[in-house]
Amino acid sequence: QLAKEVLREGELFSLIVESIPVPVAIISPTGEIEALNQPTLEYFGRTFEELKGWKSSDVVHPDDLQRTVATQIEALQTGSAYNVESRHRRADGTYRWFNVLGLPLRDTQGHILRWFILQIDIDDRKRAEEALRSAERNLDQIINTIPTHIYVLNTEGSVQYVNQAVMDYTGLSLEDVKQEDYRDRVIHPEDFQRVRPGRAASLRRGAPFSTEQRVLGNDGQYRWFLVRYKPLLDERGHIVRWYVAAFDIEDRKRAQEGVRRSEAFLAEAQRLTSIGSFSWLVATDEITWSEELYRIYEFDPGIKVTLEVIRTRVHPDDLTLYEKMVEQARNGCEDFEWQYRLQMPDQSIKYMHAVAQAIRDPSGQLEYIAAVRDVTARRVSDEALDKARSELAHVTRVMTLGALTASIAHEVNQPLSGIITNASTCLRMLDGDLPNVDGARETAKRTIRDGRRAADVITRLRALFGKKDITFEAVDLNEAAREVIALSLSDLQRNRVILRPQLANDLPLVAGDRVQLQQVILNLVRNASDAMSTVDDRSRLLLIKTESDEGDQVRLSVQDAGVGFDPQALKRLFETFYTTKDDGMGIGLAVSRSIIESHHGRLWATPNDGPGVTFSFSIPSTLEH
Numbered sequence: 001q002l003a004k005e006v007l008r009e010g011e012l013f014s015l016i017v018e019s020i021p022v023p024v025a026i027i028s029p030t031g032e033i034e035a036l037n038q039p040t041l042e043y044f045g046r047t048f049e050e051l052k053g054w055k056s057s058d059v060v061h062p063d064d065l066q067r068t069v070a071t072q073i074e075a076l077q078t079g080s081a082y083n084v085e086s087r088h089r090r091a092d093g094t095y096r097w098f099n100v101l102g103l104p105l106r107d108t109q110g111h112i113l114r115w116f117i118l119q120i121d122i123d124d125r126k127r128a129e130e131a132l133r134s135a136e137r138n139l140d141q142i143i144n145t146i147p148t149h150i151y152v153l154n155t156e157g158s159v160q161y162v163n164q165a166v167m168d169y170t171g172l173s174l175e176d177v178k179q180e181d182y183r184d185r186v187i188h189p190e191d192f193q194r195v196r197p198g199r200a201a202s203l204r205r206g207a208p209f210s211t212e213q214r215v216l217g218n219d220g221q222y223r224w225f226l227v228r229y230k231p232l233l234d235e236r237g238h239i240v241r242w243y244v245a246a247f248d249i250e251d252r253k254r255a256q257e258g259v260r261r262s263e264a265f266l267a268e269a270q271r272l273t274s275i276g277s278f279s280w281l282v283a284t285d286e287i288t289w290s291e292e293l294y295r296i297y298e299f300d301p302g303i304k305v306t307l308e309v310i311r312t313r314v315h316p317d318d319l320t321l322y323e324k325m326v327e328q329a330r331n332g333c334e335d336f337e338w339q340y341r342l343q344m345p346d347q348s349i350k351y352m353h354a355v356a357q358a359i360r361d362p363s364g365q366l367e368y369i370a371a372v373r374d375v376t377a378r379r380v381s382d383e384a385l386d387k388a389r390s391e392l393a394h395v396t397r398v399m400t401l402g403a404l405t406a407s408i409a410h411e412v413n414q415p416l417s418g419i420i421t422n423a424s425t426c427l428r429m430l431d432g433d434l435p436n437v438d439g440a441r442e443t444a445k446r447t448i449r450d451g452r453r454a455a456d457v458i459t460r461l462r463a464l465f466g467k468k469d470i471t472f473e474a475v476d477l478n479e480a481a482r483e484v485i486a487l488s489l490s491d492l493q494r495n496r497v498i499l500r501p502q503l504a505n506d507l508p509l510v511a512g513d514r515v516q517l518q519q520v521i522l523n524l525v526r527n528a529s530d531a532m533s534t535v536d537d538r539s540r541l542l543l544i545k546t547e548s549d550e551g552d553q554v555r556l557s558v559q560d561a562g563v564g565f566d567p568q569a570l571k572r573l574f575e576t577f578y579t580t581k582d583d584g585m586g587i588g589l590a591v592s593r594s595i596i597e598s599h600h601g602r603l604w605a606t607p608n609d610g611p612g613v614t615f616s617f618s619i620p621s622t623l624e625h
Contacts, residue, residue, distance in 0.1 A: 017035060017037045018037050018038060020037060020039075020118075021039060022118060022119060022121070023036075023037065023039045023040035023043050023044075023118075023119040024036075024037045024039070024040060024116065024117065024118055024119070025037075025040060025051075025116075025117040025119070026114055026115070026116060026117070027114065027115045028114055028115075029076070029112045029114065029115070030076065031072065031073070031076055031115075032052070033048075033051065033052045033054075034114060036048055036051060040119070042091070043088070043091065044059060044088070044089065044090070044091060045090070045091025045092075046091075058089055059088060059089055060086055060087070061086065061087035061088070061089070061095050063087075064086035064087050065086075067084065067086070068086045071084045072084075072102060075102050075104075075115075079104055079112055081101070081102055081103050081104060082100075082101075083099065083101055083102075084099075084100050084102075085097060085098070085099050085100070085122065085126075086098060086100060096121060096123035097122050097123040097125075097126040098119045098120060098121055098122060098123075099119075100117060100118070100119050100120075101117070101118040101120065102116075102117055103115065103116045103117075103118070104116075146163065146165065147165055148165065148246065148247055148248075149162070149163070149165050149166045149169065149225070149245070149246035149247075149248075150163040150165070150166070150243070150244070150245055150246075151166065151242075151243070151244035151245075151246070152241055152242070152243060152244075153241060153242035153243075153244060154241060154242070155203075155240075156203070157199070157203045157242065158178070159177050159178050159182060160178070160241070161174070162174060162177050166246075168218075169215070169217050169218065170186055170216070170217065170218060171217075171218030172186075185216070186215050186216045187213055187214070187215060187216070188214035188215075188222050191212075191213035191214050192213075195211045195213050198211060199211070199229070202229055203229075203242070206231050208228070208230050208231070209228070209229040210226070210227065210228045210229070211227050212225070212227070212249065212253075213225060213227060215246070223248060223250040224248075224249050224250045224252075224253040225246040225247060225248055225249060225250075226246070226247045226249045227244060227245070227246045227247075228245050228246075228247075229242055229243075229244050230242070230243050230245075231243075275292065275371055275372065276289075276290045276291075276292040276293025276294075276296050276371070276372045276373075276374075277292075277293065277370065277372070278290060278293055278370055278372070279367060279368065279369050280329075280367065280368045280370070281361070281367050282329065282330055282365070282366045282367065282368070283366065284365075285306065285307060287305045287307070287310075289305040293372060296342075296350070296352075296372070296374045297310070297313050297342065298313075298345070299313075307326060310322075313342045313343065313344070314340060314341075314342060314343070315340065315342060315343045315349065316343065317341070318340040318341050321338065321340055322340060325338055329358075329368060332358070332366060333358070334357075334358045335355075335356060336355075336356055337353075337354065337355045337356070338354055339351070339353050339354075339493070340352050340354070350374060350376045351374070351375045351379040352372055352374060352375065353372070353373045353375045354370055354371070354372045354373075355370065355371050356368045356370035356371075357369050357370070379490075379494075382490045383494065419447050419451055422443045422444070422446045422447040423443075423447055425439075425443045426440045426444055429443065472511045472512055472513065473512070473513075473514060474509045474510075474511060475509060475510050475511070475512050475514045475517060476507070476509055477507060477509075477510055477517070477556055478503040478504070478507050478546055480514055480517055480518050480521065481501070481503060481544055481546060481556065482501075482503070483518065484518050484522050484525060485499065485501060485525075485544065488522065488525050488529075491526070491529065492525075492529055492542065495529050495533060495540070496540055497529050497541075497542050498539055498540060498541050498542065499542050500541060500542065500543050500544075501543075501544045501545075502544070502545040502546075503544070503545075503546045504545075504546045504547045504548065507546055507547075507548065508548065508552075508554055508621040510554050510599075510619050510620065510621055511620070512599045513595075513599075516598075517595070517599070517619075519591075519592070519595065520592040520595050520596060520617065521544075521556065521558070523591075523592050524558040524592070524615045525542070525544070525558055527558075527615070528542050528558050528559070528560035528562065528612075528615070529542065530562075531560050531563060531564075531612065531613070532560055532561060532562040532612075534563065535561065535562060535563070535611075538561060538611070539561065540561060541560075542558070542559070542561075543557070543558070543559040543560075544556070544558055545557045545559070552620060552621045553601070553618045553619065553620055553621065554618065554619060554620075554621050555616055555617070555618040556616065556617055556618075557614050557615070557616040558614070558615050558616075559608065559612065559614040560612040560613060561611050561612040562611065562612045562613065563611070563612075564607060564611060564612055564613055565605070565607070565613055567607075573605055574589050574593045574603070592617075596617045599619045599620075600619065600620055601618050601619030602617065602618060603615070603616070604616055604617075
């Protein structure tokens with residue numbers, strides 16, 4: 001009966017073993033194989049008898065056999081369960097990894113009756129682990145070859161790994177970097193406090209984060225880095241770890257600071273000098289406007305500047321000039337310079353002086369780089385100075401005339417008084433009942449004497465004021481004219497006079513007083529400008545011309561396009577105190593003629609074929625002294 005029960009238990013045990021879907025072996029307490037389930041026989045493709053001798057066959061991979069046998073022997077001796085990983089040869093000759101579990105079966109007294117050996121296929125897991133290890137090795141190699149600083153953080157933001165670039169830069173080991181106070185030690189204190197709130201918020205929300213901070217190097221110097229945080233998420237969207245890349249931007253920051261300082265210096269220089277700048281790409285009409293130019297034109301800084309926007313500020317009288325300038329620029333004018341006015345929204349006027357240079361961009365497109373200066377203050381001061389000069393000249397003329405009048409009155413008063421006294425005496429002598437003819441005759445003689453005396457006084461005064469000693473020197477009339485032009489230029493521009501000099505080449509030198517000759521030229525230029533002050537229907541053109549004249553003479557002419565003169569007035573133009581101006585004194589041309597005549601020359605006026613008059617003087621190119 002006992003034998004039957006044991007047999008039934010054995011059959012039940014065999015049924016249990018056969019129902020296990022993985023390879024299972026049953027061995028005795030001494031290690032001999034007693035039974036193998038069907039999955040075992042199918043996997044190895046061998047018979048029960050062949051597998052009983054597994055220790056001396058290739059069932060277990062040769063590299064794993066010794067370790068596997070030693071583990072089993074130790075377990076049999078100690079009675080402890082064991083776990084070993086080894087490669088087993090499949091029926092097709094392929095080795096696959098198995099996790100072999102040895103579990104002892106004991107009786108109620110604790111004696112081992114037999115061992116159950118479970119063989120669990122872990123080849124796929126082992127291959128995945130190896131692939132992961134290989135990928136991690138490759139990742140480590142890649143990360144360590146990247147010159148950028150790479151950090152790997154856990155979900156709380158603690159450092160788990162850094163690449164070699166970080167350790168080389170900081171001079172710290174991986175263990176040093178893993179310390180909690182690592183960031184306190186290497187990040188600049190100012191940046192640490194600034195960055196900490198944003199970094200903590202990013203780690204808390206799981207959102208990417210970027211910042212710039214200074215990091216201490218092993219040379220004791222801080223350098224700027226651009227630091228970017230990015231989380232690695234699993235398939236459920238949970239953060240697995242953080243990857244941080246830090247890019248050295250020290251050189252870029254220095255360059256940016258240099259550019260910023262240069263721009264600040266340029267802006268301040270433009271502000272101090274009231275000079276703005278702009279660029280204009282002709283093909284696209286793209287205009288880049290400087291900050292100072294926005295201020296000068298009183299445009300809002302955000303407004304897009306175009307040619308039409310600029311046009312709204314140009315003074316109405318200068319719009320034709322502006323449009324002509326734009327047309328010339330589009331036609332490829334290389335460089336140009338122009339002066340124009342702006343009319344601001346409050347109707348105030350600003351005076352501009354612009355200089356532009358043409359260049360070609362990398363694609364060959366025409367571009368202009370221009371500097372624009374606000375010369376309003378200078379024009380106002382020039383006008384104020386000119387006004388002061390004019391007023392001073394007027395005062396001087398008045399004082400001179402007063403002095404001249406006083407001199408004439410003082411010198412002529414005595415002989416005139418004598419003439420009046422003698423004439424009165426003569427009348428009394430002739431009005432008596434018996435006229436005193438002899439006495440009247442003597443009185444008339446005294447009257448004639450006093451008259452001659454008065455004439456002598458006038459002669460002396462004319463000599464004093466009209467015939468001064470002249471200092472003769474070699475004079476370049478062209479150079480003298482250029483100096484007068486420079487002196488008169490602001491007045492002419494203010495009066496919108498277009499000056500056109502035509503100075504002859506190889507003009508002979510003249511002998512004369514340079515200052516006096518320039519006084520004549522200046523007087524003729526001012527008269528010409530005044531003559532065109534009311535002209536609005538044509539250009540106010542003023543021509544200054546020098547040329548060689550007949551008989552070794554040198555001629556200078558000043559031609560205007562003014563209102564001209566009456567033919568009768570031409571005959572009296574050079575008379576003292578004769579003038580055609582409402583505020584004129586009639587002295588300038590008379591003095592000018594006196595100066596030219598003292599240089600052995602002549603001064604004359606000729607009506608033009610068109611509007612205006614031409615004044616000319618001619619003096620010898622050589623003089624004998």
